[in-house]
Amino acid sequence: MTTLHPPAATRSRPVPPEARRDRRSWTGWGFLGPFVAVFALVFLAPIVYAIYLSLFREQLIGGNTFVGLDNYQQALRDDRFWAALGRVSLFLVVQVPVMLCLALLVALALDSGRLYGRDFFRVSIFLPYAVPAVVATLMWSFMYGTRYGLVGDINDALGVSLPDPLSADLMLASIGNIVTWEFIGYNMLIFYAALRVIPDSLYEAAQIDGAGQWRIITAIKLPAIRGALVIATIFSIIGSFQLFNEPSIMRPLARNAITTDYTPNFYTYSLSFNGQQQNYSAAVAIIMGLITMVIAYVVQLRGTRKGV
Amino acid sequence: MHKHSRLLLRSIGLVCALALGATACGDSDDGGSSGKAVSEADVKAALKKGGEITVWAWEPTLKQVAADFQKENPKVKVNLVNAGTNADEYTALSNAISAKKGVPDVAQIEYYAIGQYALSKGLTDLSAYGAGKLAAHYSPGPWSAVKAGTDSVYALPMDSGPMALFYNKKVFDKYDIEVPGTWDEYVEAARKLHEADPKAYITADAGDAGFTTSLLWQAGSRPYSVVNGTNVKVDFSDQGATTFASTWQKLLDEDLVAPVSSWSDDWFKGLGDGTIATLPIGAWMPANLESGAKEASGDWRVAPLPQWKEGGKSSAENGGSSLAMPELGKNEALAYAFIEYANSGKGVQTRLDAGAFPATTEDLQSSTFQETKFPYFGGQQANKIFAESAADVADDWQYLPFQVYANSIFNDTVGKAYVSDTKLSDALKSWQDASVKYGKEQGFTVQ
Numbered sequence: 083m084t085t086l087h088p089p090a091a092t093r094s095r096p097v098p099p100e101a102r103r104d105r106r107s108w109t110g111w112g113f114l115g116p117f118v119a120v121f122a123l124v125f126l127a128p129i130v131y132a133i134y135l136s137l138f139r140e141q142l143i144g145g146n147t148f149v150g151l152d153n154y155q156q157a158l159r160d161d162r163f164w165a166a167l168g169r170v171s172l173f174l175v176v177q178v179p180v181m182l183c184l185a186l187l188v189a190l191a192l193d194s195g196r197l198y199g200r201d202f203f204r205v206s207i208f209l210p211y212a213v214p215a216v217v218a219t220l221m222w223s224f225m226y227g228t229r230y231g232l233v234g235d236i237n238d239a240l241g242v243s244l245p246d247p248l249s250a251d252l253m254l255a256s257i258g259n260i261v262t263w264e265f266i267g268y269n270m271l272i273f274y275a276a277l278r279v280i281p282d283s284l285y286e287a288a289q290i291d292g293a294g295q296w297r298i299i300t301a302i303k304l305p306a307i308r309g310a311l312v313i314a315t316i317f318s319i320i321g322s323f324q325l326f327n328e329p330s331i332m333r334p335l336a337r338n339a340i341t342t343d344y345t346p347n348f349y350t351y352s353l354s355f356n357g358q359q360q361n362y363s364a365a366v367a368i369i370m371g372l373i374t375m376v377i378a379y380v381v382q383l384r385g386t387r388k389g390v
Numbered sequence: 391m392h393k394h395s396r397l398l399l400r401s402i403g404l405v406c407a408l409a410l411g412a413t414a415c416g417d418s419d420d421g422g423s424s425g426k427a428v429s430e431a432d433v434k435a436a437l438k439k440g441g442e443i444t445v446w447a448w449e450p451t452l453k454q455v456a457a458d459f460q461k462e463n464p465k466v467k468v469n470l471v472n473a474g475t476n477a478d479e480y481t482a483l484s485n486a487i488s489a490k491k492g493v494p495d496v497a498q499i500e501y502y503a504i505g506q507y508a509l510s511k512g513l514t515d516l517s518a519y520g521a522g523k524l525a526a527h528y529s530p531g532p533w534s535a536v537k538a539g540t541d542s543v544y545a546l547p548m549d550s551g552p553m554a555l556f557y558n559k560k561v562f563d564k565y566d567i568e569v570p571g572t573w574d575e576y577v578e579a580a581r582k583l584h585e586a587d588p589k590a591y592i593t594a595d596a597g598d599a600g601f602t603t604s605l606l607w608q609a610g611s612r613p614y615s616v617v618n619g620t621n622v623k624v625d626f627s628d629q630g631a632t633t634f635a636s637t638w639q640k641l642l643d644e645d646l647v648a649p650v651s652s653w654s655d656d657w658f659k660g661l662g663d664g665t666i667a668t669l670p671i672g673a674w675m676p677a678n679l680e681s682g683a684k685e686a687s688g689d690w691r692v693a694p695l696p697q698w699k700e701g702g703k704s705s706a707e708n709g710g711s712s713l714a715m716p717e718l719g720k721n722e723a724l725a726y727a728f729i730e731y732a733n734s735g736k737g738v739q740t741r742l743d744a745g746a747f748p749a750t751t752e753d754l755q756s757s758t759f760q761e762t763k764f765p766y767f768g769g770q771q772a773n774k775i776f777a778e779s780a781a782d783v784a785d786d787w788q789y790l791p792f793q794v795y796a797n798s799i800f801n802d803t804v805g806k807a808y809v810s811d812t813k814l815s816d817a818l819k820s821w822q823d824a825s826v827k828y829g830k831e832q833g834f835t836v837q
């Protein structure tokens with residue numbers, strides 16, 4: 083038995099693997115094909131095309147030429163691009179923590195079960211997220227008006243003179259206010275959903291141990307929703323870096339405050355549509371994409387490391 | 391749908407080419423069509439033969455013109471498409487041209503943008519159709535904008551915007567302010583008005599490239615010069631520009647102009663309630679005032695544009711647009727027939743009746759036009775002032791061949807003078823630098 087076994091195994095081995103490998107390569111592709119085709123077309127092709135575009139330069143005089151990495155070099159030395167990146171970074175550092183803290187507070191309040199009219203409260207906090215960004219921005223722009231808007235009315239009624247929210251100095255804060263208003267509800271929902279799945283047994287155990295509400299929050303709730311916090315932070319980082327709608331819609335009201343290079347995204351848009359510099363615009367977009375990826379990745383690493 | 395109509399156009403083009411020879415209906419893919427002369431008979435034959443043309447325009451009065459044109463030429467179909475207003479249309483047009491797909495046969499293009507499209511052979515030279523002969527029909531400002539070099543004509547002027555000073559007479563009377571004849575007097579009037587009513591401003595200006603270039607034009611500054619289409623000079627340091635900057639600086643320093651963007655709701659409200667008391671702007675403004683500031687009907691009047699020198703007589707164009715034929719358009723003979731009908735033929739009167747402001751001298755000088763009374767201006771014969779202004783426009787002004795881009799960054803650069811301590815002259819210099827930088831990147835020889 084034992085002496086017969088190995089030869090049988092070696093004899094049977096060489097033949098089937100080849101046949102199996104052969105069959106596997108075809109059927110495998112058959113299953114994978116549709117996905118690969120869609121993936122290549124929808125995800126890879128645009129990126130590849132953008133990279134391809136970024137290697138050329140089309141000029142009004144001189145036509146289209148291959149310039150290698152010139153566009154990237156130019157972008158890395160472009161003050162306007164770095165200024166735009168600096169602006170959204172400032173936005174990120176100030177607005178995102180404020181928004182997430184508020185969203186967390188609201189979620190904890192909802193979850194505490196001590197809120198009267200909880201459903202109404204939840205819906206009204208979430209409602210702004212359901213309002214299209216365009217409408218929300220237009221609405222806020224009207225309110226910000228110092229001549230005929232809400233700010234103007236307050237000035238008239240109380241005889242005060244509030245600073246102009248649409249001035250160059252306050253514009254970023256005004257945009258931050260709109261974005262916060264829009265996205266508190268969304269983040270609140272992520273946190274609230276995470277809080278709801280915490281098993282009741284933990285709370286019971288905490289009660290038995292005599293833990294207060296504050297202790298329950300810091301020792302049970304927050305650690306349990308760390309994953310949701312990291313996700314919401316990453317979404318917010320990406321959202322900040324991609325800031326476009328709000329400045330673009332408010333620009334007609336304050337062209338001097340919102341320049342064509344106000345945010346990196348708005349800058350690529352202007353390059354491409356005002357200046358017909360699609361190639362350079364593609365290079366800037368790719369650099370911006372890489373920066374966003376790196377920062378989001380670092381946050382994710384840190385977030386999960388703490389979790390372990 | 392798109393493929394269908396393109397196929398249709400192509401087959402129509404083929405039929406035309408067979409019937410008339412390549413001259414009338416030539417496919418523009420071969421590059422230049424400037425060499426080919428197209429006679430009036432060719433155009434007429436094309437009209438008889440019929441076909442379809444696509445016209446991109448936002449000018450509302452063209453709707454009636456297109457309808458009339460189709461009535462006169464039953465076999466011709468005009469697709470009038472609003473592809474966006476000014477910059478939006480240019481974006482669409484540039485995209486269509488670079489994609490070589492869906493390019494209209496006729497496009498509305500403002501004077502300041504013609505250079506950009508004429509360059510790199512984006513537009514058909516209409517001199518092949520005898521457009522050069524029409525020179526005498528048009529007032530000098532618009533005509534200088536559509537022609538390039540000695541005999542190329544890239545569009546036919548559709549309307550014009552000789553500048554005048556629109557002012558709210560009720561406000562002026564209330565505070566006993568005289569209508570300013572010079573810009574220095576204008577500054578005085580601004581001070582007096584703002585002192586009397588801190589909520590009222592002489593005008594609204596939040597930084598507008600078209601307005602600034604027009605005032606520079608009037609002040610005798612010639613910041614742009616273009617030689618051979620590729621040699622470009624940008625210089626905001628000449629005498630005219632200095633005069634403009636120092637005068638306007640006073641208005642900015644003393645906060646005498648309302649920081650309200652043109653065409654915003656606040657702007658129209660201010661025009662209506664008297665807190666924006668004057669508007670130095672193009673002659674196409676009346677219709678906008680009538681619809682946007684109804685409540686001030688009867689309050690406003692028109693006066694000649696203030697002068698930079700006492701007793702001077704100079705004016706400038708502000709806005710205004712033309713109809714041009716992109717080279718990649720298909721049905722050239724029909725397209726030209728339409729442009730000529732709309733901007734030089736019967737269409738002109740149709741558009742005047744609907745409230746457009748003409749670019750044709752004959753109409754500007756006709757007594758019916760000049761004696762038209764505007765109820766909005768308390769029965770004033772405002773066209774007399776506009777016509778006089780049109781005649782006073784110096785015709786040697788040039789825009790950059792990339793003015794669309796330059797205007798798009800105006801608020802990034804000159805805008806600083808409106809919201810910070812930056813001086814207007816320095817801000818103009820930074821606009822100049824940014825324009826020069828872009829010009830160089832685009833392969834121009836820039837000085």
